[in-house]
Amino acid sequence: MCGIIGYVGSGDETADILMSGLFNLEYRGYDSAGIALIEPSLTMYKKAGEVTELERSLPSDTVRGAVGIGHTRWSTHGAPSDANAHPHTDCNGDVAVVHNGIIENYQELRAELADSGHEFESETDTEVVPHLIESFLETGANPEHAFRLAIDRIDGSYAIAAVFEDTEAVYAVRKHSPLVLGLGEDGNYLASDVPAFIAHTDRVIYLEDGEFVRLTEDEVVVTNTTGDVLEKTVDTIDWDPQDAGKSGYGHYMLKEINEQPQAIRQCLQGRTSEHQQSVLLEELADLDHDGLVQLVACGTSYHAAMYGEQLLQERGMQAQSFFASEYDADRIAVDNETLVIGVTQSGETADTLSALREANRAGAATLAVTNVVGSSAARECEYVVYIRAGPEISVAATKSFVSQQITLALIASTLADVSLPRFLRALQRLPDHIQRVLDRTTTPAVASEIADSEAYFFIGRGTHVPVALEGALKMKEITYKHAEGFPSGELKHGPLALLTPNTPVIALVTNGGETATKTIGNVNEVAARDAPVIAVTDARESVEGVSDTVLEVPRTHPWLAPVLANVQLQLLSYWVATRLGRPIDKPRHLAKTVTVE
Amino acid sequence: MLPVLSKTILEHVFNALIESGVTEIIVVVGYKRNRIQSHFGSSHRNVPLTYVVQERQLGTGHALLKTRSHIDETCVVINGDQIVGTELIDDVVETHQTTDAVATLGLLNRTEIGEYGGVLLEDNSVSEIIEGPQDDRNYRLNTGVYALEPSVVDTIEATPPSNGEHLLTDAFRKLVEDGEPVRGVVSDGLWVDVAYPWDLLDATERLIDDIDWTHDGKSAVNSSAILHETAVISPSAIIEANCEIEPGAVIGPNVSLGQNVTVGTNAVVERSVVDTDARIGQNATLVDCIVGQGARIGAGTVAPGGPSSVQIRNRVYEDVQLGALLADRVYDGGGSTYVPGTVVGADATIHSGATISGTIGAEAEVYP
Numbered sequence: 001m002c003g004i005i006g007y008v009g010s011g012d013e014t015a016d017i018l019m020s021g022l023f024n025l026e027y028r029g030y031d032s033a034g035i036a037l038i039e040p041s042l043t044m045y046k047k048a049g050e051v052t053e054l055e056r057s058l059p060s061d062t063v064r065g066a067v068g069i070g071h072t073r074w075s076t077h078g079a080p081s082d083a084n085a086h087p088h089t090d091c092n093g094d095v096a097v098v099h100n101g102i103i104e105n106y107q108e109l110r111a112e113l114a115d116s117g118h119e120f121e122s123e124t125d126t127e128v129v130p131h132l133i134e135s136f137l138e139t140g141a142n143p144e145h146a147f148r149l150a151i152d153r154i155d156g157s158y159a160i161a162a163v164f165e166d167t168e169a170v171y172a173v174r175k176h177s178p179l180v181l182g183l184g185e186d187g188n189y190l191a192s193d194v195p196a197f198i199a200h201t202d203r204v205i206y207l208e209d210g211e212f213v214r215l216t217e218d219e220v221v222v223t224n225t226t227g228d229v230l231e232k233t234v235d236t237i238d239w240d241p242q243d244a245g246k247s248g249y250g251h252y253m254l255k256e257i258n259e260q261p262q263a264i265r266q267c268l269q270g271r272t273s274e275h276q277q278s279v280l281l282e283e284l285a286d287l288d289h290d291g292l293v294q295l296v297a298c299g300t301s302y303h304a305a306m307y308g309e310q311l312l313q314e315r316g317m318q319a320q321s322f323f324a325s326e327y328d329a330d331r332i333a334v335d336n337e338t339l340v341i342g343v344t345q346s347g348e349t350a351d352t353l354s355a356l357r358e359a360n361r362a363g364a365a366t367l368a369v370t371n372v373v374g375s376s377a378a379r380e381c382e383y384v385v386y387i388r389a390g391p392e393i394s395v396a397a398t399k400s401f402v403s404q405q406i407t408l409a410l411i412a413s414t415l416a417d418v419s420l421p422r423f424l425r426a427l428q429r430l431p432d433h434i435q436r437v438l439d440r441t442t443t444p445a446v447a448s449e450i451a452d453s454e455a456y457f458f459i460g461r462g463t464h465v466p467v468a469l470e471g472a473l474k475m476k477e478i479t480y481k482h483a484e485g486f487p488s489g490e491l492k493h494g495p496l497a498l499l500t501p502n503t504p505v506i507a508l509v510t511n512g513g514e515t516a517t518k519t520i521g522n523v524n525e526v527a528a529r530d531a532p533v534i535a536v537t538d539a540r541e542s543v544e545g546v547s548d549t550v551l552e553v554p555r556t557h558p559w560l561a562p563v564l565a566n567v568q569l570q571l572l573s574y575w576v577a578t579r580l581g582r583p584i585d586k587p588r589h590l591a592k593t594v595t596v597e
Numbered sequence: 598m599l600p601v602l603s604k605t606i607l608e609h610v611f612n613a614l615i616e617s618g619v620t621e622i623i624v625v626v627g628y629k630r631n632r633i634q635s636h637f638g639s640s641h642r643n644v645p646l647t648y649v650v651q652e653r654q655l656g657t658g659h660a661l662l663k664t665r666s667h668i669d670e671t672c673v674v675i676n677g678d679q680i681v682g683t684e685l686i687d688d689v690v691e692t693h694q695t696t697d698a699v700a701t702l703g704l705l706n707r708t709e710i711g712e713y714g715g716v717l718l719e720d721n722s723v724s725e726i727i728e729g730p731q732d733d734r735n736y737r738l739n740t741g742v743y744a745l746e747p748s749v750v751d752t753i754e755a756t757p758p759s760n761g762e763h764l765l766t767d768a769f770r771k772l773v774e775d776g777e778p779v780r781g782v783v784s785d786g787l788w789v790d791v792a793y794p795w796d797l798l799d800a801t802e803r804l805i806d807d808i809d810w811t812h813d814g815k816s817a818v819n820s821s822a823i824l825h826e827t828a829v830i831s832p833s834a835i836i837e838a839n840c841e842i843e844p845g846a847v848i849g850p851n852v853s854l855g856q857n858v859t860v861g862t863n864a865v866v867e868r869s870v871v872d873t874d875a876r877i878g879q880n881a882t883l884v885d886c887i888v889g890q891g892a893r894i895g896a897g898t899v900a901p902g903g904p905s906s907v908q909i910r911n912r913v914y915e916d917v918q919l920g921a922l923l924a925d926r927v928y929d930g931g932g933s934t935y936v937p938g939t940v941v942g943a944d945a946t947i948h949s950g951a952t953i954s955g956t957i958g959a960e961a962e963v964y965p
Contacts, residue, residue: 247639248626248648258635265857265873269839270821274859428841428859432874432891436926438631 002100003028005196006069006161006170008217009187015063018070021196022051028192029074029591032085036096037065042165044096046085066217067168069161071098074591088127090134091119094165099126100192101158101177102596109153129160144214147171157350161190170215174207178348178376181205181213181220183234188215194237195391202237206374235374251584253394253478257570258438261431263399266388267406272427277419279410283385289339289365289415295321296355297343298594300397300473301404305343306466308408311559315416325597327355329362336363345392345400346593347375354597356381369407371400385411394585395592396477398570401470405563426557433554437567446534446549447575450504456481457495458569459488459522460508461515467562468508471569478577478584488522499531506569510538510553510561520546536565605853605870606791607633609680609804611641614673617686620644623667625660627651656762658753665750674743674765678791680800685742685786692721693744698780700749700769703742706783714739714766716781723779726766737781740788794887795907795919797870802851805833861896868902878931885920892923895931895949905938908956924959
C-alpha cells in the first residue's frame with residue numbers, strides 16, 4: 001500500500017507538482033516519502049515520516065528537473081526509514097524506481113543480483129527492480145527495453161514507475177495495483193489515484209493490468225506486454241477537486257460524518273419510488289438471481305457486508321458474508337449458481353479483489369459495491385453498483401459505511417423482488433433522521449466523561465451486531481484504546497470477566513420487542529458488575545434505571561435503526577479521540593486503501 | 598433564521614459573486630454552521646469557500662475582523678440573508694476600482710428607507726450615514742454590499758464599539774470624519790432583503806422571474822426527480838434532485854421543493870418553499886407556506902394562505918402574505934387546518950384534526 005506519482009513537463013514546477021501530488025495521496029500511506037528528478041542527471045530526496053518531513057528536508061531552491069517520480073509509503077517490507085523510503089536506485093544512481101504492491105520473488109532475485117555484484121541499500125522488495133534494470137542496461141538494452149525485460153522477471157502485484165538519467169520520460173506498468181494517467185496541457189501525469197493530479201487535469205486514462213506506458217511531455221503511449229500500441233479511451237473526471245478539502249471542519253472524519261445525510265440522498269437518487277413501491281437499480285436490470293449470495297469484504301466494509309447478509313436473509317434469501325482474506329474458493333461451496341458481492345470503498349482493496357477473482361474463476365457471478373468509478377473492482381466484476389458517497393479522505397470510514405449499508409439494502413430488495421412500503425417510506429426519511437442525530441447528539445459531553453477509560457465494549461443483537469463491531473473498530477482505529485464488539489448474548493460467555501467500573505459498555509437497544517428486552521437483560525448483567533452503561537436507544541424510558549447515560553436516535557424501521565445508532569457511535573469515537581488529542585484523520589499504522597494481501 | 602432560508606439565499610449570493618468574477622469566498626458562519634458547511638462543502642461552482650467561525654454575533658464589523666488573516670486585497674462584503682443580483686455587485690466593484698475609494702457602498706433609490714441605513718451622497722462621496730432616518734433629506738438605501746480595501750479592517754478595530762457591537766457603518770463614519778474617500782454608487786440591480794421568513798416567499802417569486810434557472814445545464818426540474826404523468830407542474834416551479842411527485846399532485850407557480858421531498862397524491866402546493874426531506878401527504882393543500890427540513894404534513898391538511906397578521910416575539914406584523922411557517926421536523930398528523938399567519942416551532946407535533954393559529958413553540962404538542 002503506497003501512493004505513486006510521476007510527471008513529465010518542461011519547466012521548474014515538477015518538484016512542486018510531485019509534492020502536492022504526494023500530499024493528496026497521503027491517505028494511501030504516510031510513513032515515508034521521496035521524489036527523484038531528472039535534470040538531466042538524477043537527483044533524489046527521501047525521508048522517513050509524513051510528506052511534510054520530506055518537504056522540510058528539501059533544499060529550498062535547488063530542486064530542479066522537468067521529469068520526476070514520487071512515492072508516499074506504507075511499509076510492507078522493512079521498517080519506515082530513510083533508506084527504505086522510495087525511490088530506489090541501481091548501483092550507479094542512474095535509474096530510480098517507485099513501486100506500489102509486493103514483489104513475491106524478490107528474495108531469489110536479490111540473491112541472484114547480489115551474486116553478480118549488485119549492492120543493496122534497503123530491506124525492500126522494490127530495490128531489486130532498479131538493479132534488474134541496470135543489469136539489462138549493461139547488456140546494451142535501451143531504457144524502455146531494459147524496463148520491460150526487468151518487469152518480465154518479477155512476480156507479484158505492482159504499479160511501478162521508473163526514470164533514467166539523461167532520459168526525458170517516465171516508464172510505468174501495472175499489475176493488480178492501481179495506476180491512472182492524466183493528460184495535461186503542459187505535461188502528462190501518472191498516479192495511483194486521481195486526486196494526485198486533479199488540480200492540473202481532469203482528463204484521465206485508466207491503465208489495465210499488464211499495460212505499459214511511456215510518458216513524455218507531449219505524449220502518452222500505452223502498450224501491451226508484447227509492445228503493440230493500444231488505443232485507450234480518455235475519461236473525464238467530473239468531481240470537484242475542492243471536494244477533497246475539509247469545508248471548515250477540524251478533521252475530514254467530522255466533515256464526512258456530517259455529510260452522511262447528503263450521501264444517503266445521493267445514494268437513493270432515482271433508485272426508489274414510494275408510489276410504485278419499487279426499488280429500481282438499473283445496474284442490475286439483467287441480473288435474475290435467486291440462489292446463494294456470498295459477500296466478501298474487509299474492515300468496515302465487512303461490517304456493511306454482515307448487515308447486507310442479514311437483510312438478504314430477512315428477505316428470504318440464502319446469504320453468507322466472509323472476510324475477504326479468508327475466502328477460499330477451494331474450500332467454500334461456490335459455483336455458477338452463486339452470486340458473490342465484493343464490498344470495497346476504494347475498489348482497490350487487494351484482499352477483496354483477490355476473493356472476487358477466485359469467485360470469478362469458480363464460475364460465480366460477481367458484483368462490486370464500491371465508491372470509486374472505474375476502480376479495479378468495478379472493472380473486473382460482471383456487475384457494479386456505486387454507493388455514491390463522494391470522495392472519502394479520512395482513514396476511518398464513516399459515510400462510505402452508511403452508503404454501503406443502504407446500497408446493500410437496495411440490492412437485497414432488488415434481488416428478493418419484494419415490495420416493502422414501510423421500508424421505502426423509512427428510507428426517504430433516513431437523511432433527515434441522520435440530520436437529527438447530528439443536530440442533537442450529546443456525544444461531546446459523554447466523550448469527556450469516558451475518555452479516560454481502560455476499554456470500551458459495544459453490544460447489540462440482530463441487525464445491531466454489525467454496528468456493535470463497527471463501533472468498536474472505529475473506537476480502536478482513532479483512539480488507540482482497546483475496544484471490542486459482541487453480540488449481547490455472548491457477553492456472559494466470557495467477556496463479562498473483563499468488565500470493571502472503568503470499562504464502559506455501549507449497548508444498542510432499539511425497536512422495542514423481544515430483542516430489546518433481551519439486550520436490556522444483558523445490560524443489567526453489565527450494570528451489576530458496576531461497569532458504566534451508555535445506551536443508544538429510540539425509547540429513553542425503556543432503559544431507565546439500567547443505563548447511566550443515553551444517546552437518543554429517532555424511531556424508524558427496525559432495519560434502519562442500526563444505521564442511526566451507528567452515527568452516534570461514530571461521533572462518540574470522534575469525540576473521545578479528540579479529547580485524547582489523537583491525529584484523527586491519520587491514525588498510526590493505518591492507511592486508507594489497503595492494496596496488499 | 599431557518600436553515601431553509603440561509604441555504605437557498607446563500608446559494609444565490611454565491612452565484613452572483615461568482616458571476617461578478619469573485620475568485621475566493623470567505624464565509625463567516627455562526628448559527629447552524631454545520632448545515633451550511635455540509636451543504637456547500639469546500640467550494641461552490643469551483644470557487645473555493647473558506648469558513649470562518651464567529652461564535653458570538655457582535656456586529657458586521659466584528660464578523661469582518663474575524664476574516665482578517667484571509668484578507669490581503671480588495672474584497673467585496675455582502676450579507677448572507679439578502680438576495681443580490683450580479684448587477685449591483687458589478688456596480689460597486691466598478692466604482693471602487695475606477696475611483697480612489699477605500700470603501701464603496703452599494704445604494705438604491707427607494708422612497709421608503711424604513712429601518713435600513715440611509716446614506717447621503719455629495720457627488721459620489723458619502724457624507725452621512727443615518728440608521729432609520731426620520732427627516733426628508735435625499736437618502737439612498739444602504740444595501741450592505743460593499744467593496745473595501747484591506748486597510749478598512751484596521752479602521753474597524755480602531756473604532757470603538759457601540760452597544761458592544763462593532764458595526765461596519767461606524768467604521769465608515771470614522772473614515773468619512775478622517776477625510777478618507779468613501780464612495781457610494783446608486784444601482785438599479787436586484788436586491789431583496791429576507792429579514793423575515795415570509796420575505797422568502799416574495800424573494801422566491803422575484804428570483805424565479807429574474808434568474809435564469811437553466812444555467813450550467815440545470816433545468817428547473819432535476820432529472821432524477823420522479824414525476825407521475827398525471828401530476829401538474831407549473832413552469833415556474835423549481836424541483837430539486839430525488840423529489841417524488843405522486844399522481845394528480847399540483848405543484849403550482851412560485852414553488853421551490855428541496856432535495857428528496859415527497860408530494861402525495863392529489864396534494865396542491867402553491868407559492869411555497871419546501872425544504873429538503875420534507876413530506877406532503879395526500880390531498881394536503883399548502884398555499885403561501887414555508888415548510889422546514891424533514892417536516893411531515895399529514896393527509897388532508899389545509900393551509901389556505903392569504904393575508905394575515907403574524908406575531909414574532911413581541912411584535913405584530915400586519916398584512917403579511919403567509920399561509921403557515923412550519924419549522925424543521927414539524928410533525929402534522931393530517932386533517933389539520935392552519936389559519937393564515939400561523940408559525941409552528943421546530944419538532945412540534947400537531948395531532949390530527951386540529952385547527953391551529955398564532956405561534957406554537959418548539960417541541961410543543963397540539964391536540965384538537
